[in-house]
Amino acid sequence: MNTEKKIQLNLAIPERYRNYLRRMAAERVMSDPSEVVTGASIATELLVTALKSISGEKKKEGELHND
Template sequence: MESRNNVQINLSIPEQYRNLLRRMAAERVMSDPSEVVTGSSIATELLVTALKEISGELNKEGESHND
Protein backbone atom coordinates (compact mmCIF):
# COMPACT_ATOMS: atom_id res chain seq x y z
CA MET A 1 0.00 0.00 0.00
CA GLU A 2 1.14 3.54 -0.72
CA SER A 3 2.50 5.49 2.22
CA ARG A 4 2.69 8.96 0.70
CA ASN A 5 0.71 11.67 2.42
CA ASN A 6 -1.12 9.26 4.72
CA VAL A 7 -3.32 10.81 7.38
CA GLN A 8 -4.76 9.22 10.47
CA ILE A 9 -8.52 8.96 10.99
CA ASN A 10 -10.49 7.42 13.81
CA LEU A 11 -13.43 5.15 13.07
CA SER A 12 -15.91 3.43 15.29
CA ILE A 13 -17.05 -0.02 14.16
CA PRO A 14 -19.14 -2.72 15.82
CA GLU A 15 -17.21 -5.03 18.12
CA GLN A 16 -17.92 -8.06 15.93
CA TYR A 17 -16.04 -6.46 13.02
CA ARG A 18 -13.14 -5.48 15.25
CA ASN A 19 -12.94 -9.11 16.36
CA LEU A 20 -13.05 -10.26 12.74
CA LEU A 21 -10.18 -7.92 11.81
CA ARG A 22 -8.15 -9.23 14.75
CA ARG A 23 -8.80 -12.81 13.70
CA MET A 24 -7.81 -12.04 10.10
CA ALA A 25 -4.58 -10.45 11.33
CA ALA A 26 -3.81 -13.43 13.56
CA GLU A 27 -4.36 -15.83 10.65
CA ARG A 28 -1.95 -13.88 8.46
CA VAL A 29 0.70 -13.83 11.19
CA MET A 30 0.26 -17.57 11.73
CA SER A 31 0.81 -18.21 8.02
CA ASP A 32 3.88 -15.92 7.93
CA PRO A 33 5.31 -15.08 11.39
CA SER A 34 7.83 -12.64 9.88
CA GLU A 35 4.98 -10.45 8.62
CA VAL A 36 3.67 -7.70 10.90
CA VAL A 37 -0.09 -7.50 10.49
CA THR A 38 -2.69 -5.76 12.63
CA GLY A 39 -6.43 -5.43 12.47
CA SER A 40 -5.88 -1.76 11.67
CA SER A 41 -3.62 -2.51 8.72
CA ILE A 42 -6.19 -4.93 7.31
CA ALA A 43 -8.99 -2.39 7.81
CA THR A 44 -6.88 0.22 6.01
CA GLU A 45 -6.31 -2.14 3.06
CA LEU A 46 -10.03 -2.89 2.83
CA LEU A 47 -11.07 0.76 3.11
CA VAL A 48 -8.56 2.01 0.53
CA THR A 49 -9.52 -0.75 -1.92
CA ALA A 50 -13.23 0.00 -1.49
CA LEU A 51 -12.70 3.74 -1.95
CA LYS A 52 -10.64 3.15 -5.09
CA GLU A 53 -13.43 0.98 -6.50
CA ILE A 54 -16.07 3.58 -5.64
CA SER A 55 -14.05 6.40 -7.19
CA GLY A 56 -13.38 4.36 -10.34
CA GLU A 57 -9.65 4.17 -9.67
CA LEU A 58 -9.70 0.38 -10.05
CA ASN A 59 -10.85 -1.39 -13.17
CA LYS A 60 -12.69 -4.71 -13.15
CA GLU A 61 -9.44 -6.70 -12.96
CA GLY A 62 -8.40 -4.86 -9.79
CA GLU A 63 -5.55 -2.93 -11.42
CA SER A 64 -5.02 0.77 -10.83
CA HIS A 65 -5.69 3.12 -13.73
CA ASN A 66 -2.68 5.07 -14.94
CA ASP A 67 -4.43 8.36 -15.72
Protein backbone atom coordinates in the same frame (compact mmCIF):
# COMPACT_ATOMS: atom_id res chain seq x y z
CA MET B 1 6.76 3.17 -3.72
CA ASN B 2 3.69 5.07 -2.55
CA THR B 3 4.69 8.63 -1.65
CA GLU B 4 1.24 9.91 -0.72
CA LYS B 5 1.04 11.52 2.70
CA LYS B 6 -0.67 9.25 5.23
CA ILE B 7 -3.11 10.65 7.78
CA GLN B 8 -4.75 9.05 10.78
CA LEU B 9 -8.51 8.48 10.69
CA ASN B 10 -10.43 7.27 13.71
CA LEU B 11 -13.53 5.19 13.06
CA ALA B 12 -16.03 3.55 15.35
CA ILE B 13 -17.15 0.09 14.25
CA PRO B 14 -19.17 -2.61 16.00
CA GLU B 15 -17.10 -4.79 18.31
CA ARG B 16 -17.85 -7.93 16.27
CA TYR B 17 -16.10 -6.38 13.23
CA ARG B 18 -13.10 -5.37 15.33
CA ASN B 19 -12.88 -8.95 16.56
CA TYR B 20 -13.15 -10.24 12.99
CA LEU B 21 -10.33 -7.92 11.85
CA ARG B 22 -8.17 -9.12 14.74
CA ARG B 23 -8.84 -12.75 13.82
CA MET B 24 -7.93 -12.04 10.18
CA ALA B 25 -4.68 -10.41 11.33
CA ALA B 26 -3.83 -13.36 13.59
CA GLU B 27 -4.42 -15.79 10.72
CA ARG B 28 -2.07 -13.82 8.46
CA VAL B 29 0.63 -13.72 11.13
CA MET B 30 0.28 -17.47 11.68
CA SER B 31 0.73 -18.09 7.96
CA ASP B 32 3.75 -15.74 7.77
CA PRO B 33 5.28 -14.86 11.17
CA SER B 34 7.73 -12.41 9.58
CA GLU B 35 4.83 -10.23 8.43
CA VAL B 36 3.52 -7.52 10.77
CA VAL B 37 -0.26 -7.42 10.46
CA THR B 38 -2.86 -5.72 12.64
CA GLY B 39 -6.60 -5.41 12.50
CA ALA B 40 -6.10 -1.72 11.71
CA SER B 41 -3.81 -2.49 8.77
CA ILE B 42 -6.36 -4.92 7.34
CA ALA B 43 -9.15 -2.36 7.81
CA THR B 44 -7.00 0.21 6.00
CA GLU B 45 -6.44 -2.19 3.07
CA LEU B 46 -10.17 -2.89 2.82
CA LEU B 47 -11.16 0.78 3.03
CA VAL B 48 -8.59 1.96 0.47
CA THR B 49 -9.54 -0.85 -1.93
CA ALA B 50 -13.24 0.03 -1.61
CA LEU B 51 -12.60 3.76 -2.09
CA LYS B 52 -10.45 3.13 -5.17
CA SER B 53 -13.20 0.96 -6.61
CA ILE B 54 -15.89 3.55 -5.87
CA SER B 55 -13.87 6.43 -7.31
CA GLY B 56 -13.04 4.37 -10.41
CA GLU B 57 -16.71 3.65 -11.00
CA LYS B 58 -17.62 7.29 -10.58
CA LYS B 59 -14.89 8.39 -12.98
CA LYS B 60 -16.28 6.02 -15.61
CA GLU B 61 -19.78 7.39 -15.06
CA GLY B 62 -18.59 11.00 -15.13
CA GLU B 63 -19.85 11.63 -11.60
CA LEU B 64 -16.55 12.46 -9.92
CA HIS B 65 -16.49 16.07 -8.75
CA ASN B 66 -13.27 17.75 -7.67
CA ASP B 67 -14.28 20.09 -4.85
